[in-house]
Structure formats: C-alpha cells, structure tokens
Amino acid sequence: MELLFFVMAYWVYIPYSERLDKYYVGQTSDLVKRVERHNEGKGGFTRTGLPWVLIYSISCNSRGEAMVLEKKIKNLGAKKFLQILEDSRDV
Template sequence: MEYCVYILYSNSLGKYYVGQTSDLTKRLNRHNAGRERFTRMGTPWELIYSIGCDSRSEAVRLEKKIKNLGAKRYLAIQDLGG
C-alpha cells in the first residue's frame, strides 16, 4: 500500500498542516468536514503539496522531517530544487 505525505494550507488561519495517509482524498475530506481535531478551525484547507512514499515508516519519517524544518521552509526548498 502506498502512503503519502501532504501539506495543507488554511487561508483563514494563514497556517500550514502536515500529515501522512494512505488515502489522500478521504483524509482531505475529513479535514474539510471538521472531523479532525487539529484542523477543525481552519476550514477550508487547500492541498498544496503531496509526495508518495513506499511505506508508512518512510511517510512518518518524511512527515517528521517536514514538521521539524517547517512546512513553509520545506516548500521553499522544494521550489529551489525544481
């Protein structure tokens, strides 16, 4: 099963959210339906970045790396590399 790490952005809060999942569409719907504790207040959330991973452990490691670096900084680095 493939997993992915994703970054969401809330215009109303001006904040990013980083997570990982095996079903991105379902997860995004849960965020925007207010069914997730940490993202309930920022709806609607916009998917701005996602990357596939071969395993959940790889996804968890990348999620942690992005959170430690900061989503905004991580995205800036990705733009420089692309």
C-alpha cells in the same frame, strides 16, 4: 500459479488554510479521504481552519517511510520545506 500482491502507498501531504495562514503536515494511506475529512471538520487542529487546500503531496513506499518524511518536514517547518522545493525548481 500466479502470485498477486498489493502494495499500499502512503502519502505525506501539506494542506494550507488561508483562514489561519497555516500549513498542516500529515501522512495517510488514503489522501483523498483524509483531505475530505479535514474539510468536514473531523480533526482537532484542522477543524478551525476550514477550508483546507492541498498544496503538496508525495507518495511513499511504506508507512514507516511516510512517518520519517512527515517528521523531517515538521522539524524543518512546512513553509521552509516548500520554499526549499520551490528554490530547487528554479535552478
């Protein structure tokens, strides 16, 4: 008997709106579809910032893990989080 299991990845992602000069932080199980929905204007805050350009994403093992990371990034601020990532790459 062969056991098969499906591991669903969740994503934490940061798109940027040049129009608003703002970042958005979210989490989803379907990254491509979610970014498409943002750019179709199917979202509250993101509707006003079209177009949104995905500038960062990271895969997480569970929705809970994604939610924790999303909250950490929001508390820190997306711009500061991205700067810390950039600084760590320069080392």
